[in-house]
């Protein structure tokens with residue numbers, strides 16, 4: 001069996017949380033077993049997608065759902081559906097967008113590097129308003145017959161247009177609103193709330209708050225959109241006369257298409273049966289007991305806090321991470337005289353390697369997130385920070 005060790009790959013202590021660059025979170029045994037069992041037999045992937053999607057939709061309160069390879073893929077797939085509406089001729093043309101609406105409108109404050117996932121399938125982003133402020137009229141003004149969708153990101157603050165207003169604008173113009181809720185769901189209650197505000201599609205990360213497989217996610221959406229998403233994603237190495245779209249909401253034209261589409265742009269975002277069954281199991285687990293998997297990491301956070309509190313020159317406080325709904329530590333180095341970038345470099349490269357949240361490094365702070373911490377990690381983090389602070393103090397005295 002291949003191992004990290006034989007590749008010379010040193011493990012890291014992940015105090016960042018559900019970060020893709022560190023491989024995401026640990027996976028519960030029950031999810032892992034569901035993934036393993038999914039491989040015991042072969043199945044028709046399109047039928048599995050439809051059935052699992054409907055079950056997940058019931059569990060989270062969405063009209064319909066599709067398991068994707070992540071929230072970023074879900075954004076690309078929702079955009080594809082919004083541009084093509086399942087028309088095989090248009091699907092076969094992408095990412096050449098000639099002859100189809102391909103503009104996606106977003107408020108300036110909602111822009112994010114994940115916008116590349118929308119553009120990857122041929123869409124163009126149009127930005128409305130300014131950082132911190134967008135007026136509804138600035139969105140309406142950008143709508144034309146080239147508009148494919150609007151994109152909304154929850155959790156931003158300012159003089160912004162809320163989802164209900166975007167939903168009203170979208171409904172009046174016949175344009176879907178796609179929500180990037182990668183970190184906005186869970187809580188599960190947000191799903192029904194966002195659909196009632198007028199969302200047509202919601203992208204959710206499987207490997208973040210839901211603690212599912214790292215390369216999985218959900219696209220929640222109205223059934224017609226989900227039927228179109230399957231067309232852009234499924235393996236279409238099919239005999240035309242034998243093929244039909246198994247989704248019950250597929251249009252009559254799609255179901256009896258004499259010329260089904262070939263492999264679509266979303267075929268590159270492949271999902272296996274083990275991701276589908278693992279994601280479904282993760283959703284079942286989450287809905288049954290939302291915070292059940294958080295306690296072990298929170299115990300490590302408590303241990304880290306106790307250890308860090310012994311270091312006189314740094315200040316440790318506990319706060320709540322609103323988007324992920326978990327506690328986190330804020331470790332403040334401003335009184336220590338230590339260069340927090342150098343502390344971070346030494347944490348990353350020392351033994352064991354430690355990665356902490358760097359979102360407030362400009363304020364001399366590092367964050368500790370509990371979600372990926374393993375037994376003993378709390379002590380290890382505190383010990384590494386203490387050793388580095390000691391070393392830096394000694395180096396300063398010598399110099």
Ligand SMILES: *Cc1c(COP(=O)(O)O)cnc(C)c1O
Pocket residue numbers: 020069070071072073112114180182183204205206207216217
């Ligand atoms: C993490 C994230 C994504 C991507 O999620 P994946 O499941 O890793 O593809 C998209 N948008 C936002 C805002 C995110 O934070």
